[in-house]
Amino acid sequence: MLVINVSRIPPEGLEVQESLEPGEVHLEGEDGFDLAPGGRLEARLERGEDDSAHVRGRLSARLGLQCGRCLEPFVLPVEQDLDLFYLPRRADEEGEEEDEVELADRDMVIAYYDGDELDLGEMIREQFFLTLPLKRLCREECRGLCPTCGSNRNDVRCECPPPAEAATPFGSLRKLFEDKDR
Ligand SMILES: [Zn+2]
Ligand SMILES: [Zn+2]
Numbered sequence: 399m400l401v402i403n404v405s406r407i408p409p410e411g412l413e414v415q416e417s418l419e420p421g422e423v424h425l426e427g428e429d430g431f432d433l434a435p436g437g438r439l440e441a442r443l444e445r446g447e448d449d450s451a452h453v454r455g456r457l458s459a460r461l462g463l464q465c466g467r468c469l470e471p472f473v474l475p476v477e478q479d480l481d482l483f484y485l486p487r488r489a490d491e492e493g494e495e496e497d498e499v500e501l502a503d504r505d506m507v508i509a510y511y512d513g514d515e516l517d518l519g520e521m522i523r524e525q526f527f528l529t530l531p532l533k534r535l536c537r538e539e540c541r542g543l544c545p546t547c548g549s550n551r552n553d554v555r556c557e558c559p560p561p562a563e564a565a566t567p568f569g570s571l572r573k574l575f576e577d578k579d580r
Contacts, residue, residue: 423523476525
């Protein structure tokens with residue numbers, strides 16, 4: 399179970415070793431990527447004064463993505479060290495910024511949990527989104543699809559002439575973007 403009752407974390411700490419299921423990490427209905435089987439969370443939880451919880455460990459998973467250029471599926475490995483600090487959410491803090499607070503002496507990510515339940519699945523989901531690259535490419539040098547015949551230029555070399563770049567007012571602009579893309 400990835401939902402932890404903070405009040406039940408024993409004084410000596412709690413070891414969590416879990417295989418990840420898409421449902422437990424709240425990826426139902428997520429169509430941008432899949433969680434491949436075999437993902438794991440290994441973590442140690444400690445309860446501090448004031449019911450804070452410190453989570454340290456490692457997240458290992460493989461995410462199934464689709465290449466933004468050639469549209470082929472590919473796998474992104476996620477290997478993430480975790481060092482997160484959770485505080486109970488107080489009623490008067492409702493709606494406040496809760497993302498990242500930098501403590502003076504230490505760069506630490508602070509988050510909040512509700513009631514007594516700390517959902518590590520939610521934490522993992524956030525880690526996935528933080529890890530996902532802006533540009534999802536099967537490989538840096540992916541050559542994408544031919545705009546004329548649609549064939550995958552990683553696999554085949556079609557004979558289509560290059561598209562007329564300057565034929566439309568946007569042609570040169572598009573070229574600019576494509577060059578930047580490479
Ligand atoms: Zn690709
Ligand atoms: Zn072609």
